Amino acid sequence: MLGLKHWFGVLVQSSKHRKRQNPLTQPLRYSLRTSISKMVTSDSNSGEILQLFLKIGLDERTAQNAIVNGKVSSNLTDVIHEAGVEDGCIKSVGNLLYMVATKYPANALKHRPFLLQYIISSKIKNPNQLEKALSFLSNTGPESLEVDDFEESCGIGVEVSVGDIKTAVDEVANENMDAILAQRYRINAGNLYGQVRKLQPWADAKVVKEIMDTKLHELLGEKTAADEEKPVKKKKEKPLKVEEKVIDVNNSSSAPALVDTNPFLIFPEPGENIQVHTEIFFSDGSIWRPHNTKEKLEKHLKTTGGKVFTRFPPEPNGYLHIGHAKAMFVSFGLAKERNGYCYLRFDDTNPEAEKMEYIDHIQEIVNWMGWGPFKITYSSDYFQELYDLAVELIKRGHAYVDHQTAEEVKEYREKKLDSPWRNRPIAESLMLFDEMRRGVIDEGKATLRMKQDMQSDNYNMYDLIAYRIKFTPHPHAGDKWCIYPSYDYTHCIVDSLENITHSLCTLEFETRRASYYWLLECLDLYLPYVWEYSRLNMSNTVMSKRKLNRLVTEKLVGGWDDPRLMTLAGLRRRGVSSEAINTFIRGVGITRSDNSMIRVDRLEHDIREEMNNLAPRTMVVLHPLKVVLTNLEASAAMELDAKIWPDAQEGDSASFYKVPFTNVIYIEKSDFRMKDSKDYYGLAPGKTVLLRYAFPIKCTEVIFGDDKETIVELRAEYDPTKSIKPKGVLHWVAEPSPGVDPVKVEVRLFDKLFLSENPSELDDWLADLNPKSKEVIPEAYAVPNLAEAKYGDKFQFERLGYFSVDQDSTPEKIIFNRTVTLRDSYAKLVHK
Known part of the structure; x- marks a missing residue:
């Protein structure tokens, strides 16, 4: 038993060194030392x-x-x-x-x-x-x-030979050869082992490692001094290069090819979840881990049945944006993947910023994103339990009523100074807290603060505020309360009360984990498993609710659903589907790495991939230029077949639509110029081009306006024999009958809202707004079948992009939003 006694001594010494960082470890260490002492004796x-x-x-x-x-x-x-x-x-x-x-x-x-x-x-x-x-x-x-x-x-009876493993290793090595040769021994070998085990799931992991290590040695030889050097960290200020490099090494945060990888494998399996809830107090002394007693865990498991329980907890103070789409994907997705349950819980503890409009929007958008909550709850549903627990916290000596102003609290926290009221008698704090509840004390004159550790290295342990006085009615709870709990006090308690197994949040909340577990330990409540993941950062936009709210309230955009915003309502109005958003989120993946800026091109790639398969083709001319075909009689109108789908086969009527072809057609103004050149495929004087699905035409005359500069009309001849096969192919729209204009539609073209990739870093971020982020074309010409388009219908306008019918449309005027252009710069980057 000498080894055990020595281990116990080391543990006690280690605990002494960690005392300052984790004040609550004292009772835990005492309990642990007591149990060890009994075993030692x-x-x-x-x-x-x-x-x-x-x-x-x-x-x-x-x-x-x-x-x-x-x-x-x-x-x-x-x-x-x-x-x-x-x-x-x-x-x-x-x-x-x-x-x-x-x-x-x-x-x-x-x-x-x-x-x-x-x-x-x-x-x-x-x-x-x-x-x-x-x-x-x-x-x-x-x-x-x-x-x-x-x-x-579990693969009973499946025999995996060494030869099978070697074959799988060779296959994985060949697929990753470029990355292996480029990164040598710095390559993530664990990822390679995982790929082999995916091919041979029942192979012995030790044998897989030995054979893969041997393979790497065969390919790379002995390690060099350069292989031993630590890799240089990527600079955050150059996010474009970061993502390009990630693409080159087939990292899961960028390549569409990895979309089928299960992103939830990083979370503990249900069996492992028992272990993370019982074995470890802390991960490294600074990042806390949950430790539940046998009694707490058994009570929890009796309630949950061993199922995974998560929650999506938005604050109803604005519309949800694409970052929330990732949070939904993580919390709802994990619950679905593990056959568990996910709450939609409104984190409604600040009545001044919350509205029923936002609550209704969030419920509606969660359903639109394809997620079905197990239950819809509100933090305000627990206001009485939260209040009772705050009273208990005071009784246990872990909270006190404070009278410092917000400025004084900030100053004292920065200087690590105790509040003058920190050590007031428990009975006095109980009396004052009751007066706060009854509205006796004025707003701003008192708060309830948690008595944590003002000397901690973690700023989030500096006596956080648990309750504030606010004489404001609550949108869900009404006017019953005039004191409201803070996020830091409420979030962890409600997680525990709802028996959440996986409390998932973004990395900026990691430093709050100490406070999260501190409070639950103080109240002797069940501790969920907390795991943080990297937030989603998108280029050329802002996703701070404060900034979004300013854009909306100052009418710099058309509302929370402006198609230029990365709000989910804005993306939906632009014509983006929830399926495309979830595909994008899945491709980005779930990691604890501090993600670089994800370029908006990448989201557009996934949108384009989906719409290419779903949106029927049609033709619209944005800026019409009239062309009169002089060798076609006005009465000689005809109907031609145009393809709805590019792979349409002759005789398949469902893949074609009819377009009129008359002696007056319209092409894009940008498809004509006076001077021709070798690299130009549009129309010019004396030049022939092909009208898509129709005939070749040759420009014979240019008609100018009174100013002798403005082109008002072109004269041309068409070739009914189609004997000429020109390189240039133009889209077009014809008059349906002599003197009758084509169908007129309004088209709205959208571009990036901000010029800079990361406008949030700018002091004057509003000055970075893109003045050309929206262009309205009030009278574009469309083929006749678009006259019947309805809200939500999606089309590919040939040569122009993918478009969706806007909610502002009326029977008299149809409005199209450009969802995304045809050009896919992200796909070109990936396949370089």
Whole structure:
């Protein structure tokens, strides 16, 4: 037991060093030291358990650590006896038994003996098979175990030879050859191992690693000094180059080819989730990890049934933007992928900024994005519980009523100084907090603050405010309350009350994790598993609600649904589908890396890919130039077939639409110039071009206006024989009958709202607005079939882009928004 006593001493010393960073570790350390001391004093019993663990092949350090952890020790002892290997077993089996002891889902204990027989009989041979087995059992009811399904899910009976693994390694190496040769030993080898295991999921991970490492050595030779150097960090101020480099190495944050990769594999499986909730206090002493007692966890599992529970918690103070689309994808998507549940919870603790308009919008847009909430809740639903817990927090000595002004609070926090009221008597804080609730104290004259750690290295532990006085009615709770809880106080408590298993948020909230767990520990509440991911940063736009609100209120845009904004309402109005947005989000991926700026080109690529398959082709002339065909009689009108789809086959009437062809047609003004050149494919005097789906025409005369400069009309001859095959092909629209104008439509062209890639970094960001971000063409000419277009219909205007019918359209005037142009600069970048 000398090793165990030495380990205990190291733990105590380590805990002393971490005391300042984590004030709440004191009771946790005391509890841990007490339990360890009891085990240390029982040397004979611990010695027997140690020998039992060593017999199954565990190394001595792992065995001793298992003894120290009472839960693991108890579980492993039970597992050994259930498996009947008290006299020992081979190391590979022992390691799998240890995995069962540490990861087995509590909701499936009935099936554990069944699983152990597969392990000791070597039907389950490696950790990957066992992980799949644990996942299967965690989602299996007590009476519903199907043996065939179980065996199929974890590869029972599947034999993977060394030759099979070598073949898979060769395939992965060939697919990644450019990246391997470019990055050499700096390449993410774990990603390569993962690709091999995707091809051979039941292969032994150790053998995969050995063969892949051997392959890399064959390709690259010995490591050089350059291979040992640390890679240079990418500069944030050059995001375009960052993304180009990411594309070159096939990183999942950029390449569309990786869209089928499951982005939720980074989250713990249900079986692993038990472990992250019980084993580790902290990840590295500064980033907190949850630790729930056996009683808390069992109560939680009884409520959740071992299912994943997440929440999407928007604040109803504005419209949702594309960053929220990622948050929805992460929280709703994880719940769906794990067969769990996701709440839509309104984080409505600030009545001054919240409106029913925003609440209604959020519910409607969540449904439009394709997500169905398990329940719709409000933080305000818990105002009474939150108040009662605040009273309990004061009684436990962890909160106090403070009278500092906002400026004084800021100054004291910057100087790490305690508030003069920090140590006031508990009874006095209770009395004052009750007066705050009853409206006796004026707004701004008192707050309730959490008594955290003013000497911490983490700014979010400097006695955060829990309650403020606001004499403002609440849009959901009415006028019952005049004190309102803060986000920092409310968020974690409601997560716990709703039994959230995965509390998911963006990386800027990482420093708040300490406060999150501090408060739950103080109140002895269940601790969810917190995980932060990188937020979505889009180029040439702003996504701060404060900035968006300013654009809207100062009427610099046409409202929250202006098609130039990256709000989801704006994107929808522009003609973007929720499917295209989710495809884009999935392609970006879910990581903890600080993402570079994602270029808007990339989103447009996914929009274009979808619309290319869904939007029928048609023809519209934005800036009409009249062309009179002098060799065609006015009465000789004809109907021609134009393709709705580019791959239309002759005889397939559903793939064509009719267009009139008469002696008066209209082309784009930009498709004519007076001087021809070799690189110009438009119309010019004496030159012949082809009218799409029609005939070649040759310009014979140019008619100028009274100013002798403005071209008002062209004269041309058409070739009914189609004997000439010119290079230039133009779209066009004809008069349906003599003297009758074509269908007139309004077309709105949109471009990037800001000129700079990252306007939020500019001091005067409003000065960066693109003056050409919107162009309205009130009378464009369209082919007749567009006269019947309805709101939401989508089309490809040939040579112009993809367009959608706007909500402002009327039967008298149809309005089209350009959703995206035809040019795909992102696709060219990816395939360079």
